[in-house]
Amino acid sequence: MKYALYQMNVHVANPEKNREKIASWIEKQMMETKPDTIVLPEMWNTGYALDQLEPIADQNGKATIPFLSNLAKEFSVNIVGGSVANKKEDGIYNSSFVLNREGEVIHRYDKIHLVPMLDEPKYLEGGRNKAGHFELDGVKMGVVICYDLRFPELLRPLALNGAKVIHIVAQWPSARIEHWKYLLHARAIENQCYIIAVNSSGSCKETQFAGESLVIDPAGKLVTSGPSEKEASLHVTLQLEKVTETRKSIPIFTSRVPHLYESVKGDFHA
């Protein structure tokens, strides 16, 4: 499966300009490398203009879904649509949509863990549904959003349910770039799957986003990475047989002893 990843400089508080930018970027990818699957970053419609979201957030996918669906259909390409600020009846969510080559929305996910360091809990609602998995071109996959990366228990069920690829769409700040890299490697190694992590590269107020999008293989090897703090397009072809090979050679999934593991539903005790 051939991928194109957009490490994008998001125009803050300007959804229309971001849609135009994405449409012309996708058109260019389809002319040049013809990927099977496109991946966009987190909150690409508005950026982190959280105090301005009320009038500019999408309204239950009304702007985002037809926009991505038309591109998916026109170019017969799968789109893991990053995420967008998305207003629903009870508040604004950080929502991801995945579309297949026919332009159908085959998966939705609202970011569960809201990041205190960027004030998300003040402005956004956290998702109430599990991350769940989906299939593109017959391959089982999952998607989670940025801060979710810090919660291994969210990604584990995806791998246990057969996901060979987990996408992490992000606007991860440069201030914590080491965490980004180590956590992504850890999630790939412990779940023995491809990790496709797409970060943004611009800035919003005093926060600089890191870029350094990464693709890591099921053995934990870095396949490709984007530049630091600069917009870029990344291209990669996955060798999905590596998932099966890695799971055979270090068979952690058959070595598990789940009945001896503490429940992860419990409260935190300092």
Ligand SMILES: NC(=O)CCC(=O)C(=O)O
């Ligand atoms: N957009 C995000 O969720 C950023 C997460 C972050 O800054 C961190 O986990 O550190």
